Amino acid sequence: MKLRTVGTLLTACVLALGAACTTAEQGDGEAASYAQPDTTAEALWTHMEEAAYTENWTLWPDKGALYMGTEPHGMLLTTYLNDLALDAVTNKAGAMSAGAIVVKENYMPDSTLAAITIMYKSEGYNPDVNDWFFVKRLADGTVEASGRVGMCQGCHAQVADNDYLFTGSLSQ
Ligand code: HEC
Numbered sequence: 001m002k003l004r005t006v007g008t009l010l011t012a013c014v015l016a017l018g019a020a021c022t023t024a025e026q027g028d029g030e031a032a033s034y035a036q037p038d039t040t041a042e043a044l045w046t047h048m049e050e051a052a053y054t055e056n057w058t059l060w061p062d063k064g065a066l067y068m069g070t071e072p073h074g075m076l077l078t079t080y081l082n083d084l085a086l087d088a089v090t091n092k093a094g095a096m097s098a099g100a101i102v103v104k105e106n107y108m109p110d111s112t113l114a115a116i117t118i119m120y121k122s123e124g125y126n127p128d129v130n131d132w133f134f135v136k137r138l139a140d141g142t143v144e145a146s147g148r149v150g151m152c153q154g155c156h157a158q159v160a161d162n163d164y165l166f167t168g169s170l171s172q
Contacts (some may be wrong), residue, residue: 013164036099039122041146044101048118051082053103058086058168066107076107079167086148088163095130095163098123102165113139117152119164129153130163 037047051057055081059065069077081089083098096102100121106114118135125131128149134152136145145152156164163170 011054018040036122037120037161038128039120041135041143043136044133044135045137048103053080053082053101057082057103060102061086061089063167066111069106075109076111078105078107079103080105088170089168092170094171095164096121098131100147102167104167115144116127117141129157132156132164142158143154147166 002007004172037043058077060081063079065078066076080103085102088096099122102119104117112115114136120132120133122133123131124131134149137143159166
């Protein structure tokens with residue numbers, strides 16, 4: 001084997017190892033910060049509980065807790081965004097990226113929780129409506145609707161140009 005060939009092989013090995021290490025590190029980082037639950041109501045709720053969303057996620061900017069909503073979602077709303085969803089709102093990104101989760105808690109006028117509606121963007125899940133997965137849970141945990149829910153999508157389609165989101169603009 002000529003010396004030059006050995007050198008080339010060595011370089012190739014070092015590069016390959018380096019690439020492998022970098023890939024592994026990036027992979028771990030992504031898994032930690034962008035864990036994406038399965039598209040079932042149960043998996044999504046487990047993910048939200050583990051994230052302790054009421055403590056660790058952010059209220060929709062410029063909306064406080066228990067703000068006045070419009071029909072059909074109940075009188076008082078509190079809307080949480082995970083980090084990916086918040087990024088899209090604050091950076092006016094036009095649309096949210098895969099992994100974004102928007103959680104809207106719906107309270108009765110006397111401030112008791114009635115239901116929680118959730119939109120979770122999962123890549124490739126629902127191409128007709130920008131890949132949104134919809135869930136409605138009642139206060140007692142009953143899942144009233146989940147998946148590609150026609151009723152949810154039909155109404156949210158009014159704001160298709162804002163990534164199917166009503167609460168605030170995602171563009172400049
Ligand atoms: C008839 C229209 C309509 C239907 C049906 C509807 N929504 Fe909404 N949704 C709205 C409006 C309007 C808002 C903005 C908040 C408000 O003012 O009530 C909203 C807000 C939301 C939000 C907060 C993010 C955003 O778009 O601003 C989520 C999450 C949500 N809805 C989930 C659902 C789910 C899940 C369903 C089905 C179970 C559903 N919605 C059905 C009209 C609708």
